[in-house]
Amino acid sequence: MSESELQQRAKDAASKAYAPYSQFKVGCALLTKSGNVYTGCNVENASYGLTVCAERNAIANAINEEGKIEIDKIVVYTPTPTPTPPCGACRQVIHEFGDPEIKSFCEGEKSNTHKSNALLPYAFDLNRD
Numbered sequence: 001m002s003e004s005e006l007q008q009r010a011k012d013a014a015s016k017a018y019a020p021y022s023q024f025k026v027g028c029a030l031l032t033k034s035g036n037v038y039t040g041c042n043v044e045n046a047s048y049g050l051t052v053c054a055e056r057n058a059i060a061n062a063i064n065e066e067g068k069i070e071i072d073k074i075v076v077y078t079p080t081p082t083p084t085p086p087c088g089a090c091r092q093v094i095h096e097f098g099d100p101e102i103k104s105f106c107e108g109e110k111s112n113t114h115k116s117n118a119l120l121p122y123a124f125d126l127n128r129d
Contacts, residue, residue: 001037003075007105009039010077013054017041021048026084027077028054030062033070033098038062055090059097071100081108091120 006029014027019042026042040057055076062069074094078084083104086094094100094116102119105111117123 001031001035003103006031006037006073006075007077007103009037010054010075010105013039013041013058014077014079015041017054018043020044021046025079026054028058029075030055030058030071030100031073032062032066033072034066036062036066038065053087053090055086056093059093069097071097073100074102076102076104078104078106080106082106083108083110083112085112085114085119088120091116092123095120095123095125 009029010027013029014025017025019025021044028040029037031037038058038061040054040061042054044051055074071094076086083106085104086102099116101113102116103111103113
């Protein structure tokens with residue numbers, strides 16, 4: 001799947017977000033190593049700690065369909081003037097499923113791309129020495 005198709009899927013997912021408190025609608029599209037694409041949007045809750053981010057919802061959708069996954073690429077869209085990378089909790093969850101490329105893009109012209117390990121260089125990992 002092309003980069004522009006992944007971006008459109010992330011943007012479409014953001015339009016479905018449930019964000020009545022923050023109005024910050026986030027969409028995510030992820031590509032697994034097996035070639036499948038899954039999307040997710042953020043779902044807020046009046047009890048803010050129960051809010052689930054778009055990235056974690058996309059990962060849950062992928063696991064629900066494939067079982068064990070390895071993520072190749074993640075694209076995150078935010079309706080902001082500058083790109084917003086995944087939060088710390090999402091970075092840790094993403095790390096669990098590989099070291100994918102993570103692209104954040106927005107309504108503005110800018111975007112940024114990082115490998116997962118660059119965004120969370122000392123991630124908790126049971127397999128680390």
